[in-house]
Amino acid sequence: MKNIPKHAKIRVNKRAHYDRETVHSILDCGLVAHVGFSLDDRPMVIPMAYARDADTIYIHGAKAARIIKKNKSVPACLTVTHIDGLVVARSAFHHSVNYRSVVVHGRLREVTDETEKERALILVTNHLLPERWDEVRPMTAKEFKATGVLALDIEAASAKIRTGPPVDDEEDYAIPIWAGVLGVETRLVTSETDSRSLVSDEPNSLALARTKFNL
């Protein structure tokens, strides 16, 4: 992963971060990634489950894999965004959003090596529900074969973060208009046990997911 990608230079600003730790921390607590690539010469953006392993991101899904199979190595962009608050300013112009996002560039490759593929499937399952892989019925050979896994080896990545109150024009602070931040929270709260579940006690993975995502 290069720290400052050439094509990102036009976007360098005070909200941009290129260090691994920031990029990884934002990727690691996302529920969904939006993956962009070109399909029949048109841009396509698909929401997908994912997981990170060092500087590789894994995604899975039969459909996307079919698309990729046609092309050996497809340029892709993967974006993860957390919305943390609506920034309410005294003028419409200075309204904003508090957020953390990461934009990753690289190429999608199909994972065919069985060891890497199994590792990726474990990581993607455990990304949303930590340690769930060890709670479930083991994967069959047929299921393993039917699942397509793609890897995006990160070539360049940049994070953008906005925090804090609105920043208004100095003269506007004298106007009696409410300003502040309306917080946005994403929370994993109530669970609903499947009516056919033989077990009613929640497994540990749900508690771990709540700890991981309810920041």
Place this chain on the structure above:
Amino acid sequence: MKNIPKHAKIRVNKRAHYDRETVHSILDCGLVAHVGFSLDDRPMVIPMAYARDADTIYIHGAKAARIIKKNKSVPACLTVTHIDGLVVARSAFHHSVNYRSVVVHGRLREVTDETEKERALILVTNHLLPERWDEVRPMTAKEFKATGVLALDIEAASAKIRTGPPVDDEEDYAIPIWAGVLGVETRLVTSETDSRSLVSDEPNSLALARTKFNL
């Protein structure tokens, strides 16, 4: 807006919907859109504020507008995704996510007509904070000029929705492994008044935003 776009046919499945009402309802309650387009022959996916007006989606931002200015009419894909729950199955293979998403295809055009541009700015402001436009200090001519607005006229759109419990292999229902759905809630709750705000009472737009997004 065509109902069944040619390029979406490969993705037709039981989760797909192409009716206007479903597409519009998902678009109208999103906090952020992920906009994909090609930049220097590489796919790019950027999170952006947006608003819908009939079959046109407006986005704004100085940077994106600069990108678009170079190209008269850029093919784009805009995706809005709501995550509603983690679907916890008895096998890793049948784990899933309850979600509502819309994928829109069209072309980005810069909005230069002043009437359309003002309307778009009002819509984007009021999308996140209903009626906020009428609460704030009026926009100046300088601000109006400095803001880039892009329109995406919807050429094709498809919604995908998954709801309900996990669907396991029939024989797996006999295994005593907890299964169900862990709900994911996105909520606008607490607000923080700017330390320099002369007004402490929350404006009506915040209450409206909570009503709109806290479903």
